[in-house]
Amino acid sequence: MAETLNQKQNFLKGILKENPVFVMLLGMCPTLGVTSSAFNGLGMGMATLFVLLMSNIVVSLIKAQVPAKVRIPAFIVIIASFVTVVEMVLEAYIPFLYEQLGIFIPLIVVNCLILGRAEAFASKNNLVSSIVDALGMGAGFVLALTALGATREILGNGSIFEFKFVPEDASTLILFILPPGAFIALAYLAIFFNRLTRNMA
Amino acid sequence: MKKKESTLVNMVVVLFAITLAAGLTLGFVNDLTLAPKARARLAKKLSALQHVLPPFDNDPVSGIIRIGTPTAKDSIELYPAFQEGSFAGAAVTGVSEKGYSGLIKIMVGFQPDGRINNIEVLEQKETPGLGTKMKGEAFLRQFRGKNPETFDMRAKKDGGAVDALAGATITTRAFAEAAQQAYDAFTEHKDTLAKPHN
Amino acid sequence: MEFLIILISAVFVNNIVLSQFLGICPFLGVSSKVSTSVGMSGAVLFVMTIATTVTYLLHQYLLVPMGLDYLRTITFILVIAALVQMVEIVMKKVSPPLYQALGVFLPLITTNCAVLGVAILALGLEDGSLIKAVFFAISSSAGFALALIVFASIREYLELADLPEGMKGVPINLLVAGLLSLAFLGFAGLV
Structure with missing residues (x-):
């Protein structure tokens, strides 16, 4: 493996070419489930970024000590620990976000993105590359969730980050903050994203 | 990159070590966050109380009365408020299971004469954009300063005096039920609440 | 009635x-x-029911009495991962035909958030008993099966549809899922 992996490309691939949400379709449950507002999307994205970063670091550090056969259970325990830490910290310091995200906080454990990166990248690469990979993938995830949350909030609630730009009793496209709106908004964002990256390449 | 050989011994040792480290870390973080978590819960309750009650200088949480109710699984909670030793009102929780998506829990602040001071929605799962408008100023404004003794809290189409939320009649009905429950509990226990408890 | x-x-x-x-x-x-969606639904029904039973008992009789509630996530995911492995081994020995039908789906289930999600949601049922939790798991997997099989039936037809280039693949699937979800929205307020 080329040890001089270009770190800039390594970082950018998570945002563009291998964007976890728009291209790889990983971690769809939180993507659709919590993005009824931009703030929730951002919060979920940051929580996932933290767990991804920490688990990539730990996995990359201990990879030589873990026997191949118990690799997956070992990774799951590591990921679950960091998820629990996030859960406790959010409940203590950002209770508002903790309530909004609800069951999707413990479910970060089964976000295929995190286990996928631990298994496919961090267990094969050195510490620095793993950190850059986690930051890139995490940033791609944060951007996607915030974009989806913002789109749904703007269309469905007439506001962005809780800042309302239409009168209180104006009718908005409520559909977009209801469950079907999540699928539909993501479908159009995916088309848009594919178009954007195709033109860049 | 070489993969480490998997033998029974090293598999058990490694998994045990990782689990042990994870358990210790979590126990440690749990101890650290225990107090802030309790504080966050209390702060939420206090901010709701401050929001619905007239000015007070006692600790309403320490004077709490809990009563069971046949219509809801949670008990109703009544928080008495005092200002300079005299009864300033009480905050009472009310619940209804009849919301569009189930439970609605509100806190109603009453003045001593039974007039509604303010209402805060504590828990709800209503449809975003329709039922959730019950948290909005336009809806809650209708209740402030009204005495449920003379003010019928039901929606106009049910013979009451409240403008129902557009597209969310069921939410409005559930809200009225919860508010009525709070008022009934308040009138029934008003005398106990008004007694200075310290 | 409650059930x-x-x-x-x-x-x-x-x-x-x-x-x-x-x-x-x-x-x-x-x-x-x-056909694959039916297989997946079967595997989910199987694992979800067993997983919820085991996690419910562990939570109620081990974690809560010992004040270790905060280890919930880590315990549940390990139980589910171990269960999936065990189910796979037992099924291979006991019923090869069943293993043939469901085997390939089992490893995928460990990271199926529906299993962990239902196990956690089952704890939050009002005055929940074990029977209620298990019944909730069975009902949830029935809901999963219904959604999955209906969706797969629509997708088989989509193969034949003439779509604009940009719509093909992921976007059209998401749109169909959105419409399906919209249809299910009509059930809201039923209970």
């Missing part, structure tokens, strides 16, 4: 896939053919 409400609520009103967004990965991933 009927749980059933209708879990299958139609709060369908775990279309309104709770649990188990989206297999929903989008293994829904290209009706």
Whole structure:
């Protein structure tokens, strides 16, 4: 493996070419489930970024000590620990976000993105590359969730980050903050994203 | 990159070590966050109380009365408020299971004469954009300063005096039920609440 | 009556896939053919029921009495991972035909958030007993099966449709899922 992996490309691939949400379709449950507002999307994205970063670091550090056969259970325990830490910290310091995200906080454990990166990248690469990979993938995830949350909030609630730009009793496209709106908004964002990256390449 | 050989011994040792480290870390973080978590819960309750009650200088949480109710699984909670030793009102929780998506829990602040001071929605799962408008100023404004003794809290189409939320009649009905429950509990226990408890 | 409400609520009103967004990965991933979606549904029904039973008992009689509630996530995911392995081994020995049908789906289930999600949600049921929790798991997997199989049936037809280039693949699938979810929204307020 080329040890001089270009770190800039390594970082950018998570945002563009291998964007976890728009291209790889990983971690769809939180993507659709919590993005009824931009703030929730951002919060979920940051929580996932933290767990991804920490688990990539730990996995990359201990990879030589873990026997191949118990690799997956070992990774799951590591990921679950960091998820629990996030859960406790959010409940203590950002209770508002903790309530909004609800069951999707413990479910970060089964976000295929995190286990996928631990298994496919961090267990094969050195510490620095793993950190850059986690930051890139995490940033791609944060951007996607915030974009989806913002789109749904703007269309469905007439506001962005809780800042309302239409009168209180104006009718908005409520559909977009209801469950079907999540699928539909993501479908159009995916088309848009594919178009954007195709033109860049 | 070489993969480490998997033998029974090293598999058990490694998994045990990782689990042990994870358990210790979590126990440690749990101890650290225990107090802030309790504080966050209390702060939420206090901010709701401050929001619905007239000015007070006692600790309403320490004077709490809990009563069971046949219509809801949670008990109703009544928080008495005092200002300079005299009864300033009480905050009472009310619940209804009849919301569009189930439970609605509100806190109603009453003045001593039974007039509604303010209402805060504590828990709800209503449809975003329709039922959730019950948290909005336009809806809650209708209740402030009204005495449920003379003010019928039901929606106009049910013979009451409240403008129902557009597209969310069921939410409005559930809200009225919860508010009525709070008022009934308040009138029934008003005398106990008004007694200075310290 | 209460059980009927749980059933209708879990299958139609709060369908775990279309309104709770649990188990989206297999929903989008293994829904290209009706036959595979039936297999996946069977595997989920099996694992979800057993997993919820075990995690419920562990939570109620081990974690809560010992004040270790905060280890919930880590315990549950390990139990589920171990269970999936065990089910796979036992099934291979006891019923090879069943293993043939469901075997390939089992490893995928460990990271199916519907299983962990339902195990956690089952703890939050009001005055929940073990029977209610298990019944909730069965109802939820029925809801999962319904959503998955209906979706797969639609996707089989989509193969034949003439679509604009940009719509092909992921976007059209998401749109169909959106319409399906919209249809299920009609059940809201039923219970």
